[in-house]
Amino acid sequence: xxxxxxxxxxxxxxxxxxxxxxxxxxxxxxxxxxxxxxxxxxxxxxxxxxxxxxxxxxxxxxxxxxxxxxxxxxxxxxxxxxxxxxxxxxxxxxxxxxxxxxxxxxxxxxxxxxxxxxxxxxxxxxxxxxxxxxxxxxxxxxxxxxxxxxxxxx
Amino acid sequence: xxxxxxxxxxxxxxxxxxxxxxxxxxxxxxxxxxxxxxxxxxxxxxxxxxxxxxxxxxxxxxxxxxxxxxxxxxxxxxxxxxxxxxxxxxxxxxxxxxxxxxxxxxxxxxxxxxxxxxxxxxxxxxxxxxxxxxxxxxxxxxxxxxxxxxxxxxxxxxxxxxxxxxxxxxxxxxxxxxxxxxxxxxxxxxxxxxxxxxxxxxxxxxxxxxxxxxxxxxxxxxxxxxxxxxxxxxxxxxxxxxxxxxxxxxxxxxxxxxxxxxxxxxxxxxxxxxxxxxxxxxxxxxxxxxxxxxxxxxxxxxxxxxxxxxxxxxxxxxxxxxxxxxxxxxxxxxxxxxxxxxxxxxxxxxxxxxxxxxxxxxxxxxxxxxxxxxxxxxxxxxxxxxxxxxxxxxxxxxxxxxxxxxxxxxxxxxxxxxxxxxxxxxxxxxxxxxxxxxxxxxxxxxxxxxxxxxxxxx
Numbered sequence: 001x002x003x004x005x006x007x008x009x010x011x012x013x014x015x016x017x018x019x020x021x022x023x024x025x026x027x028x029x030x031x032x033x034x035x036x037x038x039x040x041x042x043x044x045x046x047x048x049x050x051x052x053x054x055x056x057x058x059x060x061x062x063x064x065x066x067x068x069x070x071x072x073x074x075x076x077x078x079x080x081x082x083x084x085x086x087x088x089x090x091x092x093x094x095x096x097x098x099x100x101x102x103x104x105x106x107x108x109x110x111x112x113x114x115x116x117x118x119x120x121x122x123x124x125x126x127x128x129x130x131x132x133x134x135x136x137x138x139x140x141x142x143x144x145x146x147x148x149x150x151x152x153x154x
Numbered sequence: 155x156x157x158x159x160x161x162x163x164x165x166x167x168x169x170x171x172x173x174x175x176x177x178x179x180x181x182x183x184x185x186x187x188x189x190x191x192x193x194x195x196x197x198x199x200x201x202x203x204x205x206x207x208x209x210x211x212x213x214x215x216x217x218x219x220x221x222x223x224x225x226x227x228x229x230x231x232x233x234x235x236x237x238x239x240x241x242x243x244x245x246x247x248x249x250x251x252x253x254x255x256x257x258x259x260x261x262x263x264x265x266x267x268x269x270x271x272x273x274x275x276x277x278x279x280x281x282x283x284x285x286x287x288x289x290x291x292x293x294x295x296x297x298x299x300x301x302x303x304x305x306x307x308x309x310x311x312x313x314x315x316x317x318x319x320x321x322x323x324x325x326x327x328x329x330x331x332x333x334x335x336x337x338x339x340x341x342x343x344x345x346x347x348x349x350x351x352x353x354x355x356x357x358x359x360x361x362x363x364x365x366x367x368x369x370x371x372x373x374x375x376x377x378x379x380x381x382x383x384x385x386x387x388x389x390x391x392x393x394x395x396x397x398x399x400x401x402x403x404x405x406x407x408x409x410x411x412x413x414x415x416x417x418x419x420x421x422x423x424x425x426x427x428x429x430x431x432x433x434x435x436x437x438x439x440x441x442x443x444x445x446x447x448x449x450x451x452x453x454x455x456x457x458x459x460x461x462x463x464x465x466x467x468x469x470x471x472x473x474x475x476x477x478x479x480x481x482x483x484x485x486x487x488x489x490x491x492x493x494x495x496x497x498x499x500x501x502x503x504x505x506x507x508x509x510x511x512x513x514x515x516x517x518x519x520x521x522x523x524x525x526x527x528x529x530x531x532x533x534x535x536x537x538x539x540x541x542x543x544x545x546x547x548x549x550x551x552x553x554x555x556x557x558x559x560x561x562x563x564x565x566x567x568x569x570x571x572x573x574x575x576x577x578x579x580x581x582x583x584x585x586x587x588x589x590x591x592x593x594x595x596x597x598x599x600x601x602x603x604x605x606x607x608x609x610x611x612x
Binding site: 013021022042044045053071073074075076077078079081082083085086087088097098099100102103104105106107108109110125127128130133135136 | 163165166167168169186187188189190192197199201220235236237238241242246248249250251252308311313343348350375377379384386388402403404405408425427428429434436467534536539542571574575576609611
């Protein structure tokens with residue numbers, strides 16, 4: 001008799017990514033240290049830009065890692081880099097050149113964002129981002145710090 | 155007896171829309187989404203589209219499945235995939251959710267990486283899916299097969315890439331006739347300076363006139379970055395580079411108009427971004443001209459498109475207030491004369507427990523002999539963290555405009571966030587174009603009636 005078990009899990013989906021400035025980020029060393037926020041955005045999406053402007057300011061006061069994945073395509077690479085410098089985004093920006101990540105994450109609308117805890121589990125997926133989502137995001141991030149702190153104390 | 159445990163990751167996403175037109179009471183239903191199942195190094199994913207409306211004799215079901223095997227050094231892709239080579243000069247088969255344009259290659263792709271060297275070989279049939287405003291249409295170009303190879307070498311701050319693509323078309327009168335396109339790309343990045351140069355050539359047979367045809371193209375981009383500013387300069391020259399709708403070279407101007415899609419274009423632009431304490435300013439200008447010797451569409455050295463714009467962003471974090479203002483001046487001459495002056499103000503503010511997002515846009519159009527003003531005012535009230543109401547109004551002083559037959563487009567939309575998605579109900583008129591609602595943007599066709607939209611991810 002043979003038994004086949006399927007265990008459905010949610011794990012951290014990224015191993016490494018090359019940023020628009022040619023830096024390679026190894027997520028195995030990052031997501032275990034602090035929560036990771038992955039945001040998919042495009043230049044035409046005004047809500048995405050508002051979201052990332054806010055995330056940029058939040059990053060100064062809260063300890064989490066941000067990677068913004070651009071979906072404008074390789075044709076607009078230079079314009080994307082110019083835009084991110086103009087907005088003084090301090091987080092890493094990567095280009096999803098052949099839309100592989102977009103398909104793997106199942107992105108159907110922008111902005112779409114994912115918050116992962118330090119175990120690599122998905123805490124929340126945001127589709128769209130309003131000022132109310134920002135408040136939810138801060139609450140979630142706070143609760144993740146409490147969890148991490150209590151785990152470390154134990 | 156053996157027991158096998160498989161750790162799998164499942165992801166399911168769906169976006170369904172039901173439209174009811176108020177004038178004809180005709181209905182439209184569409185649902186698109188993706189399902190992916192991943193087990194360590196093997197993934198099975200499929201995009202799907204379902205559509206039912208009066209334009210189809212029967213309900214349309216479309217599946218785009220793929221099987222991906224990944225190891226540390228290699229990746230094998232079997233099924234439907236996207237690919238861009240040399241920033242679009244050689245190939246541009248992409249997934250564009252803004253315009254609902256899904257350009258696939260159906261075939262096989264193998265990628266390998268050794269240290270800083272990356273190689274990709276692929277072969278397949280181009281297969282596109284596009285929403286044309288009323289219905290999805292597919293282009294199953296089984297008469298063509300594309301085969302390509304691309305390489306990339308990443309050295310500290312230098313990237314050298316090459317690409318070659320060959321297209322065979324089997325319905326040619328001359329057997330074994332083919333066209334090919336190839337090129338070289340160089341990227342240099344230092345802290346304060348970035349340089350990008352792509353060059354491509356094309357040769358082969360014109361599939362319409364069956365004559366020998368040659369083409370070439372150059373795209374140059376330079377970026378100077380300092381703490382106080384970032385300056386981007388882009389130049390392009392494309393002469394008969396267009397490759398049967400398979401490539402789409404990059405556009406050097408912000409408006410993203412490439413009048414002859416790489417057949418006869420030359421142009422350039424500059425963009426100056428000035429970050430400051432609580433915001434940013436972006437100033438830019440650019441123009442696209444037709445080439446003297448390849449002017450199919452435009453007169454000799456005709457100016458096809460010209461733009462000047464300035465945009466400012468300012469945030470006040472203490473009161474959670476954002477304001478964005480902009481001015482755009484666009485001029486298009488030949489074959490249609492359009493002159494657009496556009497001023498817009500967008501602001502978001504939290505007032506007590508009520509969050510308000512406001513967008514006001516004023517466009518002044520001059521088309522041939524007619525002039526008119528157009529205004530947009532969108533307000534979103536966030537009632538609770540999960541519920542918002544949006545009031546949308548758009549008004550034009552004249553309905554002489556080439557494509558508009560209305561003057562007033564009012565609408566109301568109620569959106570409710572659910573776990574992993576949202577539900578929204580819209581009633582009113584939509585002029586079409588980019589619509590942002592409930593924190594999300596998408597391109598919409600003209601509409602008058604009721605819409606129910608459900609998005610959900612599991």
